[in-house]
Amino acid sequence: MGMRTGEIISVRKTYGETLVELGETQENIVVVDADLSCSTMTMYFEKKFPERFFNAGIAEQDAICTAAGLATCGKIAFVSTFAMFATGRAYDQIRNTIAYSNLNVKIVATHAGVTVGEDGASHQALEDISLMRGIPNMLVMVPCDSIEAKAMIKFAANYKGPVYIRLPRTNLTNIHDEDSYQFTPYNAKIISEGKDITIVTNGETLIECINAKKILEGKGINAEIINAHTVKPIDTETIIESAKKTKKIVTVENHSINGGLGSTVCEILSENYPCKVKRIGTKDVFGQSGEQRELMHYYRLTSDELVEDILAFAK
Numbered sequence: 001m002g003m004r005t006g007e008i009i010s011v012r013k014t015y016g017e018t019l020v021e022l023g024e025t026q027e028n029i030v031v032v033d034a035d036l037s038c039s040t041m042t043m044y045f046e047k048k049f050p051e052r053f054f055n056a057g058i059a060e061q062d063a064i065c066t067a068a069g070l071a072t073c074g075k076i077a078f079v080s081t082f083a084m085f086a087t088g089r090a091y092d093q094i095r096n097t098i099a100y101s102n103l104n105v106k107i108v109a110t111h112a113g114v115t116v117g118e119d120g121a122s123h124q125a126l127e128d129i130s131l132m133r134g135i136p137n138m139l140v141m142v143p144c145d146s147i148e149a150k151a152m153i154k155f156a157a158n159y160k161g162p163v164y165i166r167l168p169r170t171n172l173t174n175i176h177d178e179d180s181y182q183f184t185p186y187n188a189k190i191i192s193e194g195k196d197i198t199i200v201t202n203g204e205t206l207i208e209c210i211n212a213k214k215i216l217e218g219k220g221i222n223a224e225i226i227n228a229h230t231v232k233p234i235d236t237e238t239i240i241e242s243a244k245k246t247k248k249i250v251t252v253e254n255h256s257i258n259g260g261l262g263s264t265v266c267e268i269l270s271e272n273y274p275c276k277v278k279r280i281g282t283k284d285v286f287g288q289s290g291e292q293r294e295l296m297h298y299y300r301l302t303s304d305e306l307v308e309d310i311l312a313f314a315k
Contacts, residue, residue, distance in 0.1 A: 002178025003147050010171045012110050014146035016041030018153040019078060020048045026157060030070050032056055034063040034081035040110045042080050060085045064093040064107075071103040076157055082116075083109035083125035083166060087132055098162050099137045106156045107132075110167040113254035114282065114299055115204065117169065117292035124287030130259025132164040133232040139163045140232040141185075142261075144206040147176040148229060151183035159185075168204045168254070170292060175207060188235035190242070194224035197314055198242040200265050201252040202228050208296075209252055211303035212310065219307075221314055231261055236268045243269055249277045250310055254301055257281040278313040280306065 003009060023029050023045060032054045037043040046053040054070075056063035060081055067079035080086070086109040087094070098105045109128065116124045133140045139162065143149035149167065156163040175191070191206070192213060201209045206227055213223045224242055228234060243249055249269065251262035262279030269275055282299050296302045300309060 003174055005174050005177045007174045008171050009146040009174060010041070011143065011146050011149045011167050012039070012041040012169070014149050015108060015110070015153060015167060016044035018150045019045040022154065022157050023049050023052065026076065028075050029157060030054065030075045030077050032063050032067045032070070032077060032079040034058060034060045034085065036081050039082070040080040040108075042078075060090040061093045064090040065097055067105045068093070068097045068101070068103050071105050076104055076106070078106045078108055080108045080110065082123060083112035083128045084123050087125060087128040087164075091131060095135050099135045102137045102161055104160055104162075106163045106165065108153065108165045108167065111169045112166045113168060113204070114287045114295040114301075115168050115170045115254060115292040116287070117295065118289050120289035121286040126256045126282050126287060127259065128166060129231055129255050129261065130263070133264065134259075137162055138232065139230070141230050142166045142203040143229060144203055144227055145172045145174045145176060147174055147178045147181050148183065150178070151181065152229075155183060155185055166203065170204060172204055173207050175210065185230055186233060186235060188229065188238045189227045190238065191225040191227050194222040194246065196222045196246060197248045197250060197310065198224045198226060198246045199250045199252060199310070200226045200228050200239060200261065202231070202261060203254060205252045205254050205301055208301060208303045208306055212306040215303065215307045216310060219311060221311065223310070228261060231264055234264050234268065236272065239265060239268055240273050243273050243275050247275050248314065249275060250313060251277065251279045251281070252301070252306060253281040255281050256284065258284055278309070280309060
């Protein structure tokens with residue numbers, strides 16, 4: 001029996017355990033980390049397959065280039081560190097060494113968004129989706145729970161080419177049931193149908209949107225929720241069809257509204273079906289130090305604040 005709906009599980013731990021599971025049958029999988037294996041949970045793979053694990057130290061650019069080199073030798077290279085360092089500090093190496101050569105490297109970055117918490121602005125990646133989706137050849141994915149994360153990691157291992165997968169620090173409530181879940185990498189999932197407004201989200205804000213929908217129903221708003229787990233290439237058809245039905249779109253993301261999911265949705269709709277869009281996320285600001293839940297409230301990413309902002313937009 002697999003993971004169940006409602007269980008609260010560390011997505012990072014699921015990543016580490018899935019790497020070990022893949023490593024059992026795929027001997028060409030290797031893992032590179034930048035001295036954070038206890039945080040990224042690649043330590044599980046390190047313990048099981050020490051000869052296939054490489055710690056580059058606090059040298060993220062070296063980690064990316066090492067993974068690229070391993071990929072040129074026929075390896076499936078997973079490389080991990082915090083999202084801020086993976087995408088920001090090593091951007092040039094990702095663009096020019098991995099993506100330009102279309103190498104088979106999987107960048108699985110953890111500790112994304114304001115929910116990194118007390119580590120503060122220097123560690124809170126709020127621009128990583130923007131950076132990664134702007135690079136040709138790069139596939140960009142954001143799982144909403146451990147079940148979706150496990151499916152994405154397995155998909156990435158068998159996908160030929162660069163992949164960026166964004167994981168949070170926080171433990172997440174499973175929205176899906178592993179025994180019945182089917183991952184559709186290029187198709188967004190309609191989590192619940194509605195007719196008054198469309199909410200497009202992914203990652204750890206999906207559960208907040210689901211909770212917000214229940215409150216909105218009591219206030220006469222029937223919201224449709226779309227899980228856009230793959231930001232690039234994004235499922236344009238599902239979003240456009242929902243927009244035609246509801247005429248109003250809200251995007252929600254633990255990321256800057258500039259360049260992330262909200263910008264992606266606006267690009268799609270402006271070209272195909274112009275309609276009103278409200279983007280909810282951080283607004284061109286850096287994060288700050290604080291307890292992760294308090295930061296979610298501060299940046300208006302919890303269900304209570306989402307209800308307030310969606311009601312104001314709907315009116």
